[in-house]
Amino acid sequence: MALHLIQDVEAAGAELFTLLVSTTVRDSWPEIESDAPHLPSVLHAIHILLTRFNAVSSPSPRAKATLQSLNALKNGLTTPLNDDLFGEQQPAASVPSLWASRAFFSYAVSLQLVWRQVESSGGRRPVLPPPVFPEPETILLVHGLCAPNLNWYQKCLEALGILKTRLHYSNEPPNDICCAYLMEIFVAITHAAIVQLKRHPTERHAQVWRHVIGGLLPPLALFLGGSVPASNNDVLNVQDTVSSFIAFYEPVNDWMHLDAQIMAPSHAATLPDLMQDSFAAWLPGHSKKTTSIELENLHQYASTSVQSFRQIVHTSLLHNPSACGNLIERAVKEPCLQLVLAMELNHLLSEWTEFMSAEFMHMHAICYLLQSGAPQNLDMLCLYMGQQLLPHTLVHVLSHMDQSMWSHPDDALNLVILFVEYLSYYSKESGNPSKGAAYVFMRRRLSCFNSHALPEEYLTLLSRWCRCLVGSDDMSELLTASPPWLLFRLTPSIFKLLIEAFLYGFFDESTLLNAFAYFLRVPLRYNVPCAVNWLVRYTTMTLAKAQYDPKLWSLIFLLVRTLHMLFMSDACPPLIRSMLAGVVLPLLQNERLVLMTHTSNVNIPVFISTLQSYTDPHLPQSPWIVDVLMMCEDAKPWYSLVQRIGIITLQGLDTCIARQLLGVALQTRAEQVWTIKLLAAVFSLLHLNSKATKPLSLVRVILLQWDASSSKPEHIRNLGRILVLSVLLSKNLPASADALETVFGSLLTPSAEPLAHILRSET
Known part of the structure; x- marks a missing residue:
């Protein structure tokens, strides 16, 4: 009866057929007796329809869906007879005791x-x-x-x-x-x-x-x-x-x-x-x-020295944050004290987030305390608090501060904003707009505005800032009209307009550099990282163009002198140099720039040496997991697989590696125990990226690469064996319920029913 619905794949009956098969898949296939009298004729009719549909050179989306449903119906009718994929005689061989x-x-x-x-x-x-x-x-x-x-x-x-x-x-x-x-x-x-x-x-x-x-x-x-x-x-x-x-x-x-x-x-x-x-x-x-x-x-179960240290930290964080510097130094030397220190700071940050406020000078004291020992103290604290809590809390609180705090940024506010920027370099976080307006301070790659698309009020503000920086206009009124997150966003455009004005001859180079030097002063200092990032990108782009237009070298040398002035000035704090050294160094080490160093009026080798003396905020990582896994004898034939796992630990999962992992999983046989355990553990414990921390987060992406309708029963059993082990491991992990629901939600198509059946029956 159902097969008569799809004599014309473009008709409404074909859509009804697809719906019927999908419903049957969802509710599990009924048991079919091997000697059912009409089964051979039904299978013959399905074979004729499949032959006809496969002959279509460019099927429509509805025809593809009908063909997939027809394949699922055929598998549901034949697999119990031929492969016993759903029966008890051929289970998924998951061997849960491997755990x-x-x-x-x-x-x-x-x-x-x-x-x-x-x-x-x-x-x-x-x-x-x-x-x-x-x-x-x-x-x-x-x-x-x-x-x-x-x-x-x-x-x-x-x-x-x-x-x-x-x-x-x-x-x-x-x-x-x-x-x-x-x-x-x-x-x-x-x-x-x-x-x-x-x-x-x-x-x-x-x-x-x-x-x-x-x-x-x-x-x-x-x-x-x-x-x-x-x-x-x-x-x-x-x-x-x-x-x-x-x-x-x-x-x-x-x-x-x-x-x-x-x-x-x-x-x-x-x-x-x-x-x-x-x-x-x-x-x-x-x-x-x-x-x-x-x-x-x-x-409460630790030694008395740990408990008394916790009490001191609790009191100091609330009433005297400046005294915590010695406590952090002590915790670095005595690791047994680190957990209670991190948890007390975690509780304080959680309170700030919950009430969306903090006494500003208290927040400034905490930021000053942490930035003075960065990045080593952040390496310690982030092991317990995670990288995201501190920057996101500060951004959240800054976004909800009283507007009067922003009118004339003082040294304290500059330090807090600079520390937020430093944390974005440390954690490579780009900020979350939902946290508030201050999220912009975590963005490291801001571009210039298109002046033709800017509202009139912003164009006026840009012009006023340029005139103020090269002239003698009063800055206090401009500061009132430019909240820090807006001025931060305008900074690349201000720099570009000033450079263009210089190139058109409106003022000389000393006036231009003096204008840029204003950004090293307290009201504007928090904009320096944004400006330097833009200058580096602009210089890199100009270097590429100079290969075809030698006249651009004078502009390149001007940009290098600007970077040198910003970095080597006594007004540039070490926090900024540490934050940006890794951004500027690749530019200065460009071989074409090094060859022209004698005409730039900047001693580039000395400049490079100075920048190399500063510690990069981000701790460089290596895929140590590759070498550790390869120490096992069973891993020797699987070096390429282990390498891909190492890439995931550093860069996350992309579709190319997802397809490669899927290919290995489909081919991994029951006797390859170590590989089964490795893939099952990877599917359960590794994450798509630093923010996707639920178990099985890789599985959904991997299943999206799977063409279930063309998989052999043997391959489905191989993949099912690994996924069963992953699910069994994930059931005891945090957020497992949502993760399992997501996986089963990826298997609702008719052709994925055999795999879904394995997971339901084995887990």
Whole structure:
């Protein structure tokens, strides 16, 4: 009956047929007996229709939808007979027990036994057990723990979610599984730290890994240990697991030597001492097993020194922020104090956001405190607060400030705005317009306005600013008429108009440079980053044109002298130089510019050397996850896959890599266990970008690249096997309900029903 509806694919009956098939797919196919009398004739009729439709050279969208529905109907009728895709005899072979990951349990038990033997035998070192390599999901978890796009709560819940999945598929006592899991995390962090410090042997990178192992891990170990019950059958305990790892996991010595070489000038504590002190401050005694710990109350189980430090931070942030400078320095040196410091600051910022206000001088004191130690103190704080909280809170509060604060920007307001701009360079965040007008301070690439499209009032304002900067007009009235976010947006246009006026001969170069120098003064200083960004882009564009028009070199030298004047002036604060050094350096290192340096009246090599002495706000990252994953023997044949995963960790997911991951998933067979686990963990734990932090965020993009109607049943089973594992892992992660709904929402088409059936039946 339904097949008669599609004799004409352009008729309304074809649309009704598509709707009927879609409804059947949604409600699951009915069971079909293999000896159904009319089944052969129905399949023959479908075959004739498919042959006819496939012969159409350029089918319409409705014809394509009808063809897809017809294929789905054929698959629904034939798959139970031929491939048993939906039946119990051919399940999706998801092997959920893969998440049990038992290897580290034996290793942790052996290492702890070695440690206890040494303790009781007076120090004689016995034979160590062979090392075990971390599972893919643990390596991806460590990537998340080290990443600044997740906050402390998200990191803890993600770690707990993986632990819950392991507990579900393991037979060992929960506390033993937890200890083995912690050992595996320690091992993965050690490998990651060694790889990255070999690539980036800088004190800043070494300090970050100290923050992770000494600041993040001890309270996380307390939280995970308190989330599982103890029993009389327990073999392991958290304290002995930590001690045995520090004492007998041999790669720790490699990390220690690298760290000692890098940190030697700062006279920091040795890495083993730092780890011992940090875990001692957070883990309860041997006789005390803490259960049902809430993240908000975690500090209550720490040592008295940590609790008293928290109280001092709380009081100082509220009443005397300037005193927090020493507290931050202390937390950098003693990582066990970092969590309580970050959480107190987090609470303060949350209050500002909730009430959409803050006492300005209080906010200024906090910004001054943080910018004076940037970027090192931001590296520490963002491990716990995430990169987005601080800049977005400041922008939100600035946007709701009383308008009278903006009429004459003083030094304090300039510092706050400059710090917001600095945070945009640190985090590479571009700002969110929904946060308010002040979001513009986080934009790093502003262009000039099209003067023909500007309202008359803005054109008048631009002209008045240009006359004021090259003449003697009063600036105070202009400041009142130009709120900072508007003047910030107008700055590139002001610079361009002044340069054009100079080129037309309205004034000389000294007048032009004096006009630009006004921007280094307090009322206008916050506009310098915007101006420099535009100048660099304008100079780069002019350099490209100068290849065909040599007359432009005089303009290029003028622009270079302008940049030199802005940077090398005593009025330019170090915060601006640090913020913009990485923007200007690529321009100055242009080989064509270097060859012409003798005619620019600027000593470009000295200029470059000066800029190189400033620390880039953004911490350079390397895809350490590639090297760590490739340490496993099972990874050797999969180097290109692992490389693509490394690209995702740095740049996010694009459609090209999504198609490549899909191709690998469709071809991965049941016996390729390590690859199945890797892909399942990637689908669950990696994110599209720094803002998309839900689990399974990659899956929707990957499924959009899938042509389900042309997939073989074997390929559907391969993909289903991986997605089932991903879903099972994601069920215990934060925001899992929304993530699962999104995935199933991607499988509503008729041709995707076989995969949807696998996911429904297996999860």
